[in-house]
Amino acid sequence: MGETRLQCLTFVISLLSCTTNQARLTVSPSSSQFFKGQSVSLSCEEDDSSAGWTVRRNTSRETRAECGAGRSTSAGSSCTITGLLSLDSGVYWCESRRGSTSNIINITVVPGGAVILQSPVLPVMEGHDVSLQCRTKDSSELPADFYKDGSLIGTEPTGHMTIHHVTKSDEGVYKCHISSRGESPPGWIYVTESPSFTSVHPWFRLVLHLVVFCPYFVSTVLLVSLYGHRHTGDHLSVSMVTTSPTPAEQVLADDYDDVITGVTTQHHF
DSSP states (O other): HHHHHHHEEEEHHHHHHHHHHHHEEEESSSSHHHTTOOOEEEEEEOOGGGOOOOEEEEEEEESSSEETTTEEETTEEEEEOOSSOOOOOOEEEOOOOTEEEEEEEEEEOOTTSSSSEOSSOOOOTTOOOEEEEEEEETEEEOOOOETTTEEEEETTTTSSEESSSOGGGGGGEEEEEEEEEEEEEOOOOOOOOOOGGGGOHHHHHHHHHHHHHHHHHHHHHHHHHHHHHHHHHHHHHTTTTOOOOOOOHHHHHHHHHHHHHHHHHHHHO
């Protein structure tokens, strides 16, 4: 019985320990636009390395190609491209051996004399600040105009703009322009809503509490049950052990019975 309970406990814990394999593609330096000749590193931040995540890409010449051929070098779930060319422009993502995929990042490579907009590659949480940098190949700090969805939103003398406490309305297509150098390619900025636990439906909160609490509760109940079964078995084993009376104890017991019988008989007369 104890082995059955232990097997049950092991099975439940193994089920509760199961998680969904996930990965997130990150880029260093953090930008989706690069100058020709620059280097970039892409990495799959993974929950489970055994899933076999690799960086793949779609470009004008390749489809679902593994990043690591030609001028690229790959090591496990990361990839570094040196001397970027225009043909490296495309869509990049992480993919596991089982076909699971991560977020997608669009990388654009522009000629050296042009302008790029450095903006967050990954979605920005509501309430955070966003930094935009209008850059040239020589990193000159020149006045730049910034646009969102085609409309001018401001001019900064050093080519650097900060959007404070972003909201969902700040999501959109951004670009910048330097009069003496040119215009950057457009780039998307995604904004994710900040989670509000108090606004979640009560039933969902209940389920969330159960998901977090139940694994520990079930494990504790099974452990206590297993321990209690063993403890009860030991107690019964001890209580059933008896010893035969010694001769002296038997004589005393017989004398005690005779006295009780005599007293009872005298009481009836």
